[in-house]
Amino acid sequence: MNDETAKEREIMLVMRKLLTTIVREVTPEHKSLRHxxxxxxxxxxxACLGLITAREKELADDAGRTAQERPYFVDEPPATKVVSIAEIAKPKQDEEK
Incomplete structure (x- = not known):
């Protein structure tokens, strides 16, 4: 990832966090109150959040990452299974004739 793409990704992240924080702060705790x-x-x-999400997905696709990256716990099973070379069975060769 080049510096320009990394900077754009950082800007998108900050903008998304700022917008969601503003909405969270102005939303009244009680449903009966008007915001x-x-x-x-x-x-x-x-609309802004939709554009940010779309651009984040484009950046992720261009970088070969998934847009659904999320934190995970160390004891959580991985999404993919890593197989060591020792576990890979050698193909059976034709027995000598």
Whole structure:
């Protein structure tokens, strides 16, 4: 990954985190209370988050990574199984004739 792509990925991450934090902070705890954002602002935030997600996916695809990267616990089984060379069975050769 080149420096330009890494920087863009970092910008997308910060923007996504900022937008979601703002929404979380202005959302009232009680459902009966009205939030201070207009419906248009909510739609604009959703559009921005959609564009950020789409660009993050493009960057991940270009870098050969999955867009669904997520943290995992060390005791969590890996998504793929690693096989050592010693475990690979040698192909059976035709017995001598």
């Amino acid at each position: 201070p954002l207009s419906e248009q602002t909510i739609q604009d935030i959703r």
